[in-house]
Amino acid sequence: MRLLEAPPMKILLAGATGVIGRALVPRLVEAGHEVSGTTRHRAKGKFLEGLGAHPVIVDVLDAKRLRKAVKAERPDVIVHQLTDLSNEDFAANGALRVAGTRNLVDAALSVGVETMIAQSIAWLYMRGEEPAVEVDALDPALQPYQGIASLEQEVARMPKGVVLRYGALYGPGTWYAPDGAIADRVRRGELALTPAWTSFVHVEDAAAAAVAALDWERGPVNIVDDEPATFQEWLPSYAEALGAPEPRSIRHAAATGRPVSNAKAKSLGWTPQYPTWRTGLLTEVAPAE
Numbered sequence: 001m002r003l004l005e006a007p008p009m010k011i012l013l014a015g016a017t018g019v020i021g022r023a024l025v026p027r028l029v030e031a032g033h034e035v036s037g038t039t040r041h042r043a044k045g046k047f048l049e050g051l052g053a054h055p056v057i058v059d060v061l062d063a064k065r066l067r068k069a070v071k072a073e074r075p076d077v078i079v080h081q082l083t084d085l086s087n088e089d090f091a092a093n094g095a096l097r098v099a100g101t102r103n104l105v106d107a108a109l110s111v112g113v114e115t116m117i118a119q120s121i122a123w124l125y126m127r128g129e130e131p132a133v134e135v136d137a138l139d140p141a142l143q144p145y146q147g148i149a150s151l152e153q154e155v156a157r158m159p160k161g162v163v164l165r166y167g168a169l170y171g172p173g174t175w176y177a178p179d180g181a182i183a184d185r186v187r188r189g190e191l192a193l194t195p196a197w198t199s200f201v202h203v204e205d206a207a208a209a210a211v212a213a214l215d216w217e218r219g220p221v222n223i224v225d226d227e228p229a230t231f232q233e234w235l236p237s238y239a240e241a242l243g244a245p246e247p248r249s250i251r252h253a254a255a256t257g258r259p260v261s262n263a264k265a266k267s268l269g270w271t272p273q274y275p276t277w278r279t280g281l282l283t284e285v286a287p288a289e
Helices: 019-030 042-051 063-073 090-110 145-155 181-187 203-215 231-242 263-267 280-285
Strands: 010-014 034-039 054-057 077-080 115-121 160-166 168-170 200-202 219-223
Touching: 010 019, 010 063, 019 034, 019 042, 019 203, 034 042, 042 054, 063 090, 077 090, 090 115, 090 145, 115 145, 115 203, 145 160, 160 203, 168 203, 168 280, 181 231, 200 203, 200 280, 203 219, 219 263, 231 280
Parallel strands: 010 034, 010 077, 034 054, 077 115, 115 160, 160 219, 168 200
Antiparallel strands: none
């Protein structure tokens, strides 16, 4: 997969110390870009310097200070990987998607930045059995539709706004890691075998897509692996790999969600290093022998 065709650029990575940000900074630096990364915490500045990025200490919810920071950096591209889910604070994460994205786009446009690559999600498509593609409608009845719709609408204000609709992230630091929130729920027997769909993506593949997207045209792109699966398919193997109890079944559970297609991303040159959760996810959580 080609990681870079454009010349080296100055890139501002918003959310540089998040799960994807930590994987993305080294890839951008290796590709020859000059990288600045935002964080709210000064203590994380040294960490970013160690990855090769210039730390920018700013809260994106502070519109005035954010605009000053973007003006000082004057990047060619802004990559938006902001989340606030470490404590499962969905309200805080929603605020980042709505107000944080609006502030970031306003700041970008105020200094003439034309390109933004932003993190979205792939599990909001209208229910169906056929794999969803990017032109298919999202379902307003699903959470967190309002925050995602606002984020994607804001990014569409950019002359070149690319939206990466990531699948369920797994890998180090994610909820599916052995010490993550989903793993804990599986150990407690809180997840059941249902026909609900999941489309996964490894965090390293998500980061690789953000690098590749520097060359992509505006609009949404699904970033998922090659094998969508229902809870009935992936959960028993995941529980077994964790050493967790066998998940319970729910009779007559209704099918929810929809498989998601990665055909567009592949046509643009992205190919997942981890093409299926069967190897990637299960290998990541299996205890070392």
